[in-house]
Amino acid sequence: xxxxxxxxxxxxxxxxxxxxxxxxxxxxxxxxxxxxxxxxxxxxxxxxxxxxxxxxxxxxxxxxxxxxxxxxxxxxxxxxxxxxxxxxxxxxxxxxxxxxxxxxxxxxxxxxxxxxxxxxxxxxxxxxxxxxxxxxxxxxxxxxxxxxxxxxxxxxxxxxxxxxxxxxxxxxxxxxxxxxxxxxxxxxxxxxxxxxxxxxxxxxxxxxxxxxxxxxxxxxxxxxxxxxxxxxxxxxxxxxxxxxxxxxxxxxxxxxxxxxxxxxxxxxxxxxxxxxxxxxxxxxxxxxxxxxxxxxxxxxxxxxxxxxxxxxxxxxxxxxxxxxxxxxxxxxxxxxx
Ligand code: AKB
Numbered sequence: 171x172x173x174x175x176x177x178x179x180x181x182x183x184x185x186x187x188x189x190x191x192x193x194x195x196x197x198x199x200x201x202x203x204x205x206x207x208x209x210x211x212x213x214x215x216x217x218x219x220x221x222x223x224x225x226x227x228x229x230x231x232x233x234x235x236x237x238x239x240x241x242x243x244x245x246x247x248x249x250x251x252x253x254x255x256x257x258x259x260x261x262x263x264x265x266x267x268x269x270x271x272x273x274x275x276x277x278x279x280x281x282x283x284x285x286x287x288x289x290x291x292x293x294x295x296x297x298x299x300x301x302x303x304x305x306x307x308x309x310x311x312x313x314x315x316x317x318x319x320x321x322x323x324x325x326x327x328x329x330x331x332x333x334x335x336x337x338x339x340x341x342x343x344x345x346x347x348x349x350x351x352x353x354x355x356x357x358x359x360x361x362x363x364x365x366x367x368x369x370x371x372x373x374x375x376x377x378x379x380x381x382x383x384x385x386x387x388x389x390x391x392x393x394x395x396x397x398x399x400x401x402x403x404x405x406x407x408x409x410x411x412x413x414x415x416x417x418x419x420x421x422x423x424x425x426x427x428x429x430x431x432x433x434x435x436x437x438x439x440x441x442x443x444x445x446x447x448x449x450x451x452x453x454x455x456x457x458x459x460x461x462x463x464x465x466x467x468x469x470x471x472x473x474x475x476x477x478x479x480x481x482x483x484x485x486x487x488x489x490x491x492x493x494x495x496x497x498x499x500x501x502x503x504x505x506x507x
Contacts, residue, residue: 173200177237179225179269180244181217182207184367185289185408189241190216192409202235204228205244226260229268237276239285239416242269248293248464250371251321262324267331273352274335281350283420286336287412288356290329290427292401292468293322293373300466308471311358311429318467329356329427336426355415356427360401360434360472362408363492365500373464377402377440384444384451385501393458396438399470403432404487404496411483418481425476433489434471447498448507 176193180186181203187210193199194216203209203217206224214220221228225244244265251258266288273284296316297303306314317323332354339351361374368382369375376392383390411430435443441453477483487496501507 173198174238175200175202175236177202177204177232177235177240179204179240179242179265181205181213181220182209183243183245184362184364184369184405185412186243187213187367188364188405188409189243189412192413196413199239202237225265226268229265229272232269232272233276236280237273237284238282239287240269240273241287241412242266243289245289245324246321247369247372248291248319248321249373249375249461251324252319252460252464255320258320259324262321263327263331266324266328270331270335270352270354274339277350277352278340283350283353285353285355285416286332287416288328288332288354289412290325290356290358291322292358292360292472293317293319293464294326294329294358295469295472296322296467297469303466303470306469308431308434308473309429309469310473311425311427311476314469319464322467325358332356333426353420354426355423357411357415357477358427358429358472359408360403360431362403362405363497364405365497365504366405373461374400374402376437376461376465380437380440380453381444381497381501384448384453385505385507387448387450389452389454391454391456392437392441393456393461394437394465395457395462396441396455397436398462398465399434399436400465400468401431401434401471402492403430403485404492406496407432407485407487410486411477414483415477415481423480425480428477428480428483429472429474430477430483430485431472431474432485432487433492435489443493447493 182205246258336354
């Protein structure tokens, strides 16, 4: 079979770097990358072409590319987006809209349904109070869709745009068979933790920051309270979910947006795990009201039964396996511990 052409935007980000590596290892794809930054050396050779610059203006470059699949990862994350709201809206919404329009146009013109994989987030949820957050536990996709952040609003709206361009654009009669339309698939990711890269601009960043600091004997002041609880996942599971969802036949999917979950733990549980592995770790808590407010509005956990039922989603790393089989061995190698 000939190679498929894949576009990965935001390729220099945490998910981007890991995805470029895994997609290249899977084989069968010619990978075009795009990012505002130059590609890191570690993935340079894996990209057939890197388009560097602001995606909103670069999308027009891609109108002549015969993409089979687009992973649109470029985004301004929750903490950063809350500081520069207009810029976040431009990157998160305008960038996505431009790319969706391109994929919709090419899908219809060439009668070929381009797959569009979109990382959404637990930020699409908004819990009204801590009491309700506790009561709600693991939330389903269509519950509490009232985000408190610019980033969450952007993600939720882009999920809707994806549905619009994949199903309704052109407003055909409901019983009419539509022309080929883009094939939009979104995953609402929890906080992601990589042993190889560090996040920036997000609010779930306290998890990975604390662990990387502990492994390097650096003191860490955690910007949320000890009891703060949200859902987290190992980066390899996040990449696995994108690659699995990419390959599921469309007819098996009855939704366009899916939760996935692995483990939900508190900031204090992170500290305990860090101390067990690195007993000299110095971790204190100093809650930042703005960032605390953001994480408090996210659910404690998400219900991923839809993904499990429709595309056999199953994470490889629960909390024990995350620490024992992935994070600690890799981080020890990385920092020579
Ligand atoms: C963030 O913290 O903004 C992201 C996310 C949970 O989507 N990591």
